[in-house]
Amino acid sequence: MTKVETLERLVHVPLGERSYDILIGPGLMTRAGGEISTRIKGRRAAIVTDENVGARYLDGLMDSLQTDGIEAVSVTLPAGEKTKSFDYLTKVCDVLLEARIERNDTVIALGGGVIGDLTGFAAGIVRRGVRFVQIPTSLLSQVDSSVGGKTGINARQGKNLIGIFNQPDLVLADTDVLDTLSEREFRAGYAEVAKYGLIDKPDFFEWLEKNWREVFAGGAARIEAIAVSCQAKADVVAADERENGRRALLNLGHTFGHALEAATQYDSSRLVHGEGVSIGMVLAHRFSARMNLVSPDLADRVEAHLREVGLPTRMNQIPGELPPTDVLMDAIAQDKKVKAGQLTFILTRGLGQSFVADDVPASEVQRFIEEMRPS
Amino acid sequence: MTKVETLERLVHVPLGERSYDILIGPGLMTRAGGEISTRIKGRRAAIVTDENVGARYLDGLMDSLQTDGIEAVSVTLPAGEKTKSFDYLTKVCDVLLEARIERNDTVIALGGGVIGDLTGFAAGIVRRGVRFVQIPTSLLSQVDSSVGGKTGINARQGKNLIGIFNQPDLVLADTDVLDTLSEREFRAGYAEVAKYGLIDKPDFFEWLEKNWREVFAGGAARIEAIAVSCQAKADVVAADERENGRRALLNLGHTFGHALEAATQYDSSRLVHGEGVSIGMVLAHRFSARMNLVSPDLADRVEAHLREVGLPTRMNQIPGELPPTDVLMDAIAQDKKVKAGQLTFILTRGLGQSFVADDVPASEVQRFIEEMRPS
Numbered sequence: 001m002t003k004v005e006t007l008e009r010l011v012h013v014p015l016g017e018r019s020y021d022i023l024i025g026p027g028l029m030t031r032a033g034g035e036i037s038t039r040i041k042g043r044r045a046a047i048v049t050d051e052n053v054g055a056r057y058l059d060g061l062m063d064s065l066q067t068d069g070i071e072a073v074s075v076t077l078p079a080g081e082k083t084k085s086f087d088y089l090t091k092v093c094d095v096l097l098e099a100r101i102e103r104n105d106t107v108i109a110l111g112g113g114v115i116g117d118l119t120g121f122a123a124g125i126v127r128r129g130v131r132f133v134q135i136p137t138s139l140l141s142q143v144d145s146s147v148g149g150k151t152g153i154n155a156r157q158g159k160n161l162i163g164i165f166n167q168p169d170l171v172l173a174d175t176d177v178l179d180t181l182s183e184r185e186f187r188a189g190y191a192e193v194a195k196y197g198l199i200d201k202p203d204f205f206e207w208l209e210k211n212w213r214e215v216f217a218g219g220a221a222r223i224e225a226i227a228v229s230c231q232a233k234a235d236v237v238a239a240d241e242r243e244n245g246r247r248a249l250l251n252l253g254h255t256f257g258h259a260l261e262a263a264t265q266y267d268s269s270r271l272v273h274g275e276g277v278s279i280g281m282v283l284a285h286r287f288s289a290r291m292n293l294v295s296p297d298l299a300d301r302v303e304a305h306l307r308e309v310g311l312p313t314r315m316n317q318i319p320g321e322l323p324p325t326d327v328l329m330d331a332i333a334q335d336k337k338v339k340a341g342q343l344t345f346i347l348t349r350g351l352g353q354s355f356v357a358d359d360v361p362a363s364e365v366q367r368f369i370e371e372m373r374p375s
Numbered sequence: 376m377t378k379v380e381t382l383e384r385l386v387h388v389p390l391g392e393r394s395y396d397i398l399i400g401p402g403l404m405t406r407a408g409g410e411i412s413t414r415i416k417g418r419r420a421a422i423v424t425d426e427n428v429g430a431r432y433l434d435g436l437m438d439s440l441q442t443d444g445i446e447a448v449s450v451t452l453p454a455g456e457k458t459k460s461f462d463y464l465t466k467v468c469d470v471l472l473e474a475r476i477e478r479n480d481t482v483i484a485l486g487g488g489v490i491g492d493l494t495g496f497a498a499g500i501v502r503r504g505v506r507f508v509q510i511p512t513s514l515l516s517q518v519d520s521s522v523g524g525k526t527g528i529n530a531r532q533g534k535n536l537i538g539i540f541n542q543p544d545l546v547l548a549d550t551d552v553l554d555t556l557s558e559r560e561f562r563a564g565y566a567e568v569a570k571y572g573l574i575d576k577p578d579f580f581e582w583l584e585k586n587w588r589e590v591f592a593g594g595a596a597r598i599e600a601i602a603v604s605c606q607a608k609a610d611v612v613a614a615d616e617r618e619n620g621r622r623a624l625l626n627l628g629h630t631f632g633h634a635l636e637a638a639t640q641y642d643s644s645r646l647v648h649g650e651g652v653s654i655g656m657v658l659a660h661r662f663s664a665r666m667n668l669v670s671p672d673l674a675d676r677v678e679a680h681l682r683e684v685g686l687p688t689r690m691n692q693i694p695g696e697l698p699p700t701d702v703l704m705d706a707i708a709q710d711k712k713v714k715a716g717q718l719t720f721i722l723t724r725g726l727g728q729s730f731v732a733d734d735v736p737a738s739e740v741q742r743f744i745e746e747m748r749p750s
Contacts, residue, residue, distance in 0.1 A: 089461075094531070097530050097533075098532065126536060128525070161502060176534055
């Protein structure tokens with residue numbers, strides 16, 4: 001958290017034979033061919049991207065692969081959450097098989113979380129698994145979905161209900177590409193960065209309070225923030241790869257957040273994931289104060305920082321009307337298991353002292369939401 | 376291999392946290408509810424079956440589950456290889472999600488290899504994996520596809536090209552249901568039983584030569600043969616779960632066999648899988664003799680046994696015309712990696728002494744097929 005000397009960072013995710021490296025730094029996209037060819041034997045690759053990201057980066061990536069002797073094909077899909085479907089999964093698998101991608105060849109996800117989730121799933125099921133490299137192009141996907149191995153698609157019953165755990169062989173987080181993100185998209189990713197501080201890294205949260213402008217501006221502080229975030233998630237995932245315990249901490253702010261996303265029909269003009277997480281994290285801290293676990297000052301402090309960077313922190317900042325409280329409660333109950341009127345929530349006992357509470361009375365949550373929601 | 380005292384057998388497949396049991400014996404279908412409820416916590420189940428098997432066994436299985444407090448839904452699919460498609464995978468996933476099958480609930484595959492492969496794949500991807508029980512109803516699926524965890528569907532580029540490794544939580548091999556198989560279907564499964572002897576169990580092959588009529592008749596000898604086969608496959612899989620080495624031995628007879636299946640367009644009126652394997656095993660032994668690895672007498676002995684049980688052993692027994700030899704060679708090359716004119720084959724140095732030969736000259740194979748094929 002002190003002065004950063006070198007620009008490029010490496011985070012190792014230790015998962016036995018599924019271990020892999022995350023490289024974080026500027027210009028990685030143009031060096032992708034070299035980084036891949038030194039680590040993966042096969043000389044073929046297939047790139048999966050979306051229309052927005054592909055228009056900007058596909059040609060350069062193809063050039064880099066070709067320079068290092070990797071023959072690549074590509075498929076460009078529509079941008080957006082609807083692409084995480086069985087139809088596009090079928091299409092991607094077909095492209096990979098037509099390109100004769102074998103076990104030691106590489107499938108590259110070039111894009112944000114949607115492309116990463118869909119492509120990682122396809123790479124894990126074609127020939128029962130081929131090599132998989134992620135080049136995440138949003139801050140959110142660099143600090144969140146590129147670590148942990150969760151891949152999948154949506155079903156009509158809900159998001160991410162079909163998929164597998166498939167760890168990548170390599171992640172190239174090129175920090176230059178973040179310069180082209182919109183302010184809103186960068187901020188939404190930042191909510192997940194702040195989350196790692198609030199889970200169990202109080203020093204990191206304090207560092208963000210002081211240095212967030214530099215993180216937004218780019219350069220060494222941004223690389224540092226991404227590296228710390230990836231390392232934080234890697235530590236949690238290494239301890240609990242299949243999500244049986246500690247990994248639940250990563251859901252800080254997400255139970256409320258997911259409910260708000262569902263309540264706004266995943267309409268990104270009203271609310272994007274990171275914004276829901278921001279409001280959710282403030283609610284988690286306020287609810288912890290309500291349960292006398294922390295002082296209300298801590299909730300104020302967390303809210304002040306998220307508000308300062310420009311993130312929404314309250315339900316009344318969501319444009320349009322929210323559904324009644326019971327509908328929000330239903331969404332919360334669907335997101336998490338309800339056992340005899342008790343909910344599992346991530347609460348906190350102090351700055352960076354989050355914990356899994358599996359006995360939160362649903363009635364308390366309902367009363368709390370009733371008070372916090374716009375009247 | 377000596378006298379069998381008790382009827383029911385248990386084969387344990389030791390794969391660490393993915394370990395599971397295979398129960399083999401009469402009447403297991405009617406005890407399925409009890410066997411499942413003692414091993415799996417969830418009280419919901421979904422049965423996937425096909426029209427033929429479902430008509431015969433679905434009601435009884437539902438009753439058994441209900442008796443033991445498991446609430447079950449079912450989905451019945453068309454019988455046949457075409458069901459191993461993305462369309463039916465999508466359908467099965469939808470049924471499982473609609474039935475609110477959760478992580479600790481059970482998906483049951485009731486049928487042969489097609490149903491087992493499709494259902495195992497669906498069970499492995501819904502909610503990133505729910506509990507999975509196989510009730511294989513053909514001899515082939517009891518001794519082969521129920522052990523090893525390979526699941527998947529077909530693509531237009533080839534069979535089984537999309538899937539995952541997903542070990543079941545339990546396999547119930549009810550030997551009573553085999554009484555309703557056609558002679559031809561039973562024999563086709565028997566080819567895989569004989570294969571385990573030919574791979575590395577010469578005593579078992581000798582026992583089969585003496586006792587095959589009892590195996591076909593049912594009762595203790597059949598249960599013994601299935602248990603030995605499952606144990607043999609379990610031993611190979613435990614040593615090499617992801618198919619990097621020794622597991623290739625299970626392909627004895629399959630390189631030739633798959634090529635013949637492809638050459639007959641997977642038309643089961645001409646050739647079914649086990650028949651292709653039978654011809655393929657004889658060819659593998661004849662080719663081993665040609666390479667001076669064994670005496671021609673061994674190939675004669677293997678052929679004599681397979682012929683005695685009623686299996687085809689020569690290419691000229693396949694109804695209709697076979698394509699030219701280069702087309703067969705192309706099919707062989709597609710099935711196995713070709714490295715600079717060299718093929719990987721399973722050959723043998725004696726009865727039950729198979730080994731992986733990865734330097735077989737393609738030109739030798741071509742000449743051999745030319746000689747063996749019907750002129």
